[in-house]
Amino acid sequence: NAGVTQTPKFQVLKTGQSMTLQCAQDMNHNSMYWYRQDPGMGLRLIYYSASEGTTDKGEVPNGYNVSRLNKREFSLRLESAAPSQTSVYFCASSEAFRRRGETQYFGPGTRLLVL
Amino acid sequence: KQEVTQIPAALSVPEGENLVLNCSFTDSAIYNLQWFRQDPGKGLTSLLLIQSSQREQTSGRLNASLDKSSGRSTLYIAASQPGDSATYLCAVWDGGSQGNLIFGKGTKLSVKP
Numbered sequence: 664n665a666g667v668t669q670t671p672k673f674q675v676l677k678t679g680q681s682m683t684l685q686c687a688q689d690m691n692h693n694s695m696y697w698y699r700q701d702p703g704m705g706l707r708l709i710y711y712s713a714s715e716g717t718t719d720k721g722e723v724p725n726g727y728n729v730s731r732l733n734k735r736e737f738s739l740r741l742e743s744a745a746p747s748q749t750s751v752y753f754c755a756s757s758e759a760f761r762r763r764g765e766t767q768y769f770g771p772g773t774r775l776l777v778l
Numbered sequence: 779k780q781e782v783t784q785i786p787a788a789l790s791v792p793e794g795e796n797l798v799l800n801c802s803f804t805d806s807a808i809y810n811l812q813w814f815r816q817d818p819g820k821g822l823t824s825l826l827l828i829q830s831s832q833r834e835q836t837s838g839r840l841n842a843s844l845d846k847s848s849g850r851s852t853l854y855i856a857a858s859q860p861g862d863s864a865t866y867l868c869a870v871w872d873g874g875s876q877g878n879l880i881f882g883k884g885t886k887l888s889v890k891p
Binding site: 667696703704705706707708711721753755766767768769770771772 | 782812814819820821822823824827867869878879880881882883884
């Protein structure tokens with residue numbers, strides 16, 4: 664039982680390049696999330712998927728797209744990377760969405776540097 | 779808009795000391811509050827979750843309290859150990875914000891042997 668896994672662990676991109684961050688969970692959770700964490704700021708929600716087949720914007724969605732490939736996998740795509748997207752990206756999952764008492768389980772993060 | 783503040787931003791204590799981390803939030807109409815631990819280069823691990831109807835939760839040497847009316851929570855760590863060194867994050871869910879968590883910036887704790 665690996666929990667939430669993310670690939671890659673670290674990536675360097677040049678401005679304008681594209682890439683996809685992968686996330687998978689093996690806990691049979693319905694809901695998945697993408698956050699970014701920047702120095703001096705709290706985690707901010709980029710996109711979320713309340714259940715398989717649905718995705719919605721979070722607080723900071725501009726410059727990103729997501730795909731809920733199946734119940735296990737939720738990917739985050741940067742179509743044209745910008746230096747402002749340099750950050751640490753965390754994927755998380757939870758059994759249910761908007762249920763009181765529900766916690767989220769986090770992956771180890773992907774560190775992205777855009778030059 | 780809900781905002782979460784954590785004070786202090788960093789804290790250094792000698793091993794064995796009892797300590798308190800603080801979290802405050804601007805909108806008291808929350809459904810729950812969670813404390814997470816983040817180790818360098820790692821993801822977040824949930825420590826304690828307090829629902830709005832609860833006043834506190836305990837797990838081992840950790841005790842978290844919640845005072846909704848004043849918009850405050852504290853995380854008490856008893857008999858601190860070097861292994862407690864990490865960043866502690868507070869997050870609230872108020873039912874809005876797309877139904878997701880609003881995080882504070884964290885308190886970086888260093889426990890010296």
